Amino acid sequence: MTPVRITELVVGGFRNLQGVRLTPDARANVLLGANGQGKTSILEAIDYAASLRSFRGATRAQLVGHEADAAQVLLRVEGAGLSHEYRVKLTRTTRDILLDGKRPERAVEYFGGAACVVFQPGDLELVLGGPDVRRRLLDRILVRVVDGYGEALKSYAKALRARNMLLRERHPDLRAVQAYDFPLARFGAAVVRARESVVGELVRAAQAALGEIMKSSEIISVAYRAKAPGDQVAYAAMLASAVHNDLARRTTQIGPHADDLTLTWSGRPARVVASQGQTRSLALALRLAELHVIEGRTKTTPALLLDDVSSELDRGRIERLFAMVTRLGAQVWVTTTDPAIASLLPRAKRFEVTDGKVAPAPPSSLSP
């Protein structure tokens, strides 16, 4: 396993960050600072460069600094003896991406090398939120591990929008609506197959993480129940037989855009029965499972970005989490307002985040 190691980070004009330039430690990095200084924004900038999405669900306009014209992130990443440079430039309306100075031709080329896994307070939504949050978890994994998945997902979304637009016409043209059954079935079936292929691994890894970090022996289960089949011909037949329903509802009802990844905790829906602590544990277990699946399929260990873990987990769990990360050899980034958490990673490189700027901080042994 080759760990993904970020060896250089340069950020400007992203949220409140300005002139950030840092050389992280290969293993562990702690970003310390009071509330509202820019700690989460740094993780967001890293993950944005690696996944081209904000884990806080922000739009481009929200990410570009209020005072800036453009946000720029440069990420240098080392893995498997190769070094790659990821460069993203955002304006409020545009995005330019460069991989090693060139426009990447295929999504997998871009996403292949710089995998990050993020765990952050908003992840409770994985358990409590709607199906879209869980579909995003699957999609995040699959763009990195299945060649062509990102393109298939994009094409599926486009075909779906077109078909739904035709369905909303006053007098829908049935032949035109059904013309979209072909691209919809082609890309939709591919999405379903890819999602189904990964769920088993995800469940096993989540179960293992729950045991190791949470010392929990609860049985969790995760199921992806696709209403549309992964076989393209069967998929198209299903669309054809459901077209009258779609016409009546004026929207395409069945397909991977409407599927859920259901979570059960000791046999009951997790959203209903899990306590707050259990909800956090389950969310973390899913993120660690994300890391595990990407590692297993790509033979590279993603970098782990942990935002504000002390607000999410008790000290025992944090200690076991850090021990697990160390064992995996993943590069870890931790943000916290609490120097005591930083001292749980004694060999970490520490940075002080103040008002959008970052400076090296003294090692933990020197702090009071």
Next chain:
Amino acid sequence: MDDTGDPINELVRLLVRLPGVGEKSARRIAFHMLAAEVDYAQALGQSLATLSTRVRRCASCGAYTSRELCGICADPRRATDTLCVVARPMDADAIERARVFMGRYHVLHALLDPLGGVGPAEFPLGALIERIQREGVREVILATPPTVEGEATSLYLAEALRSAGVTTTRIASGVPHGGELEFVDPITLGRALEGRRSL
């Protein structure tokens, strides 16, 4: 600095709209024009200025030509019973360069794309059907691109032409997405679904 009215910047602004030309190469071209012989820039300008009046769409197939009919439509050796339907003139050109197709082309200049403003009402299906009937076309090869719009268009045409009694085939399109995801083409799919569709 206010650039408006500056002829060099004006040229650069026009050049960057060309496919594959960025700001840097646009400047390089602009300065090249200034350094080159006056004749060259003038000939280029003349050629561009008269392009739209000298080039028009072939009255029969829609490809670009300087005459009423393009070279292919005017060629009596080209088969009239086989028609290859493409989205853009350059697609016909690409197939033509392979030198294997002996029929004629039909350029749609559009794909079914409701999100882009081409719904069934705007899609030029009528002209195609009319031509098929007028010229006695018996087989239509659908060579729209393997994109979402291209695939939807090919299935839309396959269905529409089938009810007009014409057989259609889909050009083999090389798998664009490669790797682990494989796909069936729309005609094969259409056949697989024929039984169900008549329900």
